[in-house]
Amino acid sequence: MTAHVHQFLCLKDNYGVLLHDSVTGSTAAIDAPEAQPILDALDQKGWTLTDILVTHHHADHVQGIPGLKARFPEARVVAPAKEASKIGNVALEVAEDEIVSVGKLKAKVLETPGHTAGHVVYWFEDESLLFAGDTLFPLGCGRVLETPLPIMLTSLLKLTRLPIETLVYCGHEYTLSNARFALTVDPENALLQSRFLDVEALRKDDKPTVPTTIALEVATNPFLRAGDPTLQRSIGMAGADPTAVFVELRERKNRA
Template identity: 60%
Template sequence: MAAHIHQFLCLKDNFGVLIHDPETRHTAAIDAPEAGPILEALAAKEWNLTEILVTHHHLDHIGGIPGLKAKFPEARVIGPAREADKIGKLDQAVGEGDQVTVGRLEAMVLDIPGHTSGHVAYWFEGEDILFTGDTLFAMGCGRGFEEPPNVLFESLMKLAKLNGEIQVYCGHEYTLANGEFALTIEPDNVLLRDRVAEVRQLRAENKFTLPTTLTIELGTNPFLRADEPSVQQAVGLPGADPVAVFTELRERKNRA
């Protein structure tokens, strides 16, 4: 793997992530929750910021852009064209199938609406790395703020079809809470029980729970398992349309 990844916390539980091309020394921030920790991480690594890849318009993902641009005025801000008016000036507005480069590293943009209407993911296929923002979390998914549940479900199914060994980086350290909820749905899922035990240990040691992989998520994330009889039975909808099951899961998680 050519890319170097550096992960750290911003705000309360947002992940800051830098992806660095050691050959060209280009470095991108994935979203910009707040400038301070990102600038500290760049300084510690002795990397210069060249791109900011924005997944969606929520303030906890774009609030640090002005501070980063003040330090690195040449850094290009790249983000979803459908949310450009909410994010502010974009140097590159992107959507489904567009290509983004960080030095020699190349990413394909995937439209994954649901959490917000214009939400995108960045898939560095050559590196087996996927940045999903607030659409897919480890053992969870984001709330559907701007679209109906079926739209968010379709976005999750789109991601689920990618290579199972892709390293998935999400926008927040929500893994333990998500795992605890998942256990209320599938308490007899051995893979899930083992994963939650692992996550509890990681958090007890103050270690991060990401990245995850799509293979892990397909075995443990109830929101990707709405077609599984055990999940359907748990929410009282045996044999139901997976969208209806997903909708019930998301409503239960909203109340949790």
């Protein structure tokens, strides 16, 4: 394995993530929620920042960029073309199916609008890694802010078509609250019940619940299960269109 991932907390519940290619020494930060913890992690690992891969324009994902550039002025900022004007310092604007290299590691860019209109994720196919930003969370999905709700479902379903073993890193530690909500809409899901206990134990010990996998999310994440008859019955929408079910789930979560 030449790819090494280092995850750590930033701000209150954001995750900072570094991806390092041991062959070339290249290192990417996935988003930049807060400069100092990222700089501290780089120092701890002895890595040099070469790239910043931005998923979307929200401040808690980009506000650390100036501080990182002050220390590593040559670091390349990669960002979605549709949001580059809101981010600043962007050296490479990317869109659907384009390839981004971090040393010898190569990511395919997937556009996943919903949380923001121009949100992208980075899929390193050979390494089975997905950096999902605020699109997909363990047992949840991002709040839909800049598009109609069904657009987010389309983005999520795109991610379910990735290989099931893909490790998914995301922008926040939200899993315990997501798990509690998931049980209210999918209470008969035995795997979800077991996962809730695992998540509860991890958070009690202040341990991360990220990364997850595509397989685990498909089996337990209610926002990926809008077409499941058991879930539909549990929320009083048996036989409904999955899009309508997703909209109902997201609106319930917004009110939770």
